[in-house]
Amino acid sequence: MTSTPMTEPAPPQIFPPTLREVMLRPRWIALLAFSLVVAGVLAWLGQWQLGRAVDTSPPEPGLTEVVQPLADVVKPGDYLPEPLVGQRVEVSGTWVASDFIVVSSRYNNDVEGYWVTGQLRVAGAVTPTSIAVATGWTSSLDQANAAAAQLEADAGANPAAVVEVTGRLISDEGPSVPPAGVDPQTLVKMSPAMLLGRWHDTADLDVYRQYVASQTAIGPLDDIASPAPDERSRVNWLNIFYAAEWAIFAGFALYLWYRLARDAWEKEVEDLEDEQAEALAESSASSSPAGAAESRD
Template sequence: MMLRPRWIGALVFALLLAGGFAWLGQWQLERAVEAGKVVEIPSETVLPLAKVAKPGGPIADTATGQLISVTGSFVPTDYQLVQGRLNHGTAGWWVVAHATVPGAEEGARPVALAVARGWAADEATAKSVMARLADEPAAQQEIVGRLLPTEGPEVPSDKKHPTAMTTMSVAALYNLWTGVDGMDVYSAYVVEKTPPAGLTKIDSPPPIQERTLNWLNIFYAAEWIIFAGFAVFFWYRLVKDAKEKEDELRELAAGTAAPLGKVE
């Protein structure tokens, strides 16, 4: 039955139709991929801090990981160590500073900013560099680095060192800084791009770029695939129905089928 010329021709037509539907489905998937390109976030373009974030509240998602620059001075007495910080998979110490930077608006009061200046593999090196930096006079300088949101404070597990810090918590640092009563503070910190001598640059990669996904195109692609399958199934149903009709006519002709309309 299926080998008859007209059904072979119908099969070829159904396959061509299914192929066309499949091509349309692939085209829709390609459109979904094109529409799902990476959302470019210019995090590697250094922007002024005042244009990226404001003090007193959480930073926006678009500001997370942004390279910024700001002019400020480091407070010599407010250096701290944050321990247990991984740098390329190795635990060590961060040397953290308190920087005083200008307010966002002209004439505004200075604002406090936490800066992670660099990483050391051992505590002795971190303390040595921190002591050297604390001896340097406060001077205005440009601070360039990656802006990251504050981390939550953690209670030290080592009771022998109750003031030890393991997270970059701006709130915890603020309580240790001097001369900040009533001063605004950024709820974020900066990982300095170029560390001071004696410290290693903190590994701070760009943020993972987001990728959008066009679900409408994916839905259309699925529809075309269904249509392709239906084209072949429709040919199969036509052949099956034709065969059943021929079998019924053959049985009627042979006298084996019950006469139409006869009630037994």
Template sequence: MQRPRRTPTTRPCSARESAPRRRPQPQPQPRQSPTSTTTSTSRTGPARRSSPTRPGSSPTRGPRAGATPSTDPGADAGSVHGRHPAGSREGAGTIGLVTRTENAPVSSDVDVPASMWEVARRPRWIAMLALCLVIAGIFAWLGHWQIERSVESGQEVNPETETVKVLSDVVDPQSSFFDRVGGQMVTVTGQFAPDDFRVVVDRYNGGDPGSWLIGRLVDDADGSSVVVALGWSSDEGGAEAAERAVPTGTVTVTGRYMPSDQPSDGDFREGRENVVSVPMLVNEWTDLDGDVYSGYVVSADPVDGLAAIDSVAPESDRSLNWLNVFYAIEWVVFAGFAIFLWFRLVRDRFERDVDEAEEARLEGATAS
């Protein structure tokens, strides 16, 4: 049996129901500046940000019709900064509220010095300056010492060599021979020892070879003995014959005080002496009592039968020692370099502080 078909009934619609429904329009979102960060702080409803569109597709303005908001908490994890998790459909199931926060600029704790001298006034660099000044002072003193040496070498060792002085006042017996007494005119009073005369051969006088007659004089002042060269003869026999003309009593001898010669073994082995060596004569003298002077006196007044021995004043080199001057200049340069080294270290420290402050400022500007 066929059922009768029910005829649908219609009812009048109101104007509100008959009007087409409008799709809710998303609210415009404020544009984020490059220096701001966005965070998702709450879940208030469906996300209203549009996802990037693919070529050939129309932009999506909101959720599709009939779609329901997702309640899965994990669905909101990938929606930070408007991004969607991998595998999710574009613009679907994202919930979040985008907010904008401003980051404060990075502060720098680097102390920027106003000038290099501000760095120099720090305790560390003041101590370094004191050390450099001490080192420079030592170098300057060494330079001054070299200058004194160069000046001393250009002066006469003894400018008063021609002034006659008492031998005992110039030098002491048994003392070393110093350059300051070499060639000094002296006087000594005493008696000659009768058995201690010697003839020294191969002595030149004015370029001519000859012989000297020497003897031992005992000083009346302190009993010390000194060798005296009494004169020169062109032949050895004439020097030996002049020994009889030597006074036997107290005499005063004036002459130039000269250093002793070095011992020689050549002619001494044949019974002849060619040097005036005080140490060698001491071993030959008889009845020696008392001290001995380390030099000998060349008499200005020879005994009868002999010629005066050439004895000129010593020559001194008055030229300046340039080697010592060069050393003095070197020490002055070293002293200046010590001060320059401190200055350079302070300047490098100042430039490093400025560079570090600039780098910190740039990092702070980039981070903000």
């Protein structure tokens, strides 16, 4: 009677979990909840940015062309809101005779020239208040210096004379260094801050950050070409770009959770497949003749 060799039972087959089963584990559900909170915050930031991308109450067309009192538009020391840049204003006051200063690199209809600027001491202010005024333009430096001298003489002869100025209100262009090789006192930017450093009688003085470009030349000068500013767009494309960025970040927060969960699932499946392969190899080795002989020995 012959006997059949005994074979070891095959190792049990282990079925890996599905991606859905991994995602439903408490650890990944908690991480999903955190990702949803982060995505919600980022989405809210995007909505907030988008709400400021469109101006729902833009200024009426032509509003800058309606002449308004300077005091109603901006206060001394305050910054000028964007919709009011180029606003036509009117202001009255007296000239400070010693403070007519020439500013170069001024263009009138693409022709380079010079402005003559003055310090206007605002009438009716509670405390001494001044604003820089561009009185007019000329293409010649000699004519600009002559005009400044004449304006100084006229103001010095009648220092109490009140003048009315109507022009556009423009923001400070910022300080700058004159080009190399020229007089270091040369001004190439219209900057009330730099003019203030050269004005006289400035103790306890309030000063406007902006200046007025007179639309009617004062003294022996030409009118300053100052067209109406372009109408501002109701859409701020930079804010729209930021809003899109927040939306992308919100989506990335959820994608990151999915990617981490999938990586964990793939690693778990790979580890189970390796374990099964090792178990199968061991089973095959023990069931081979050499393995059986080793077992009998």
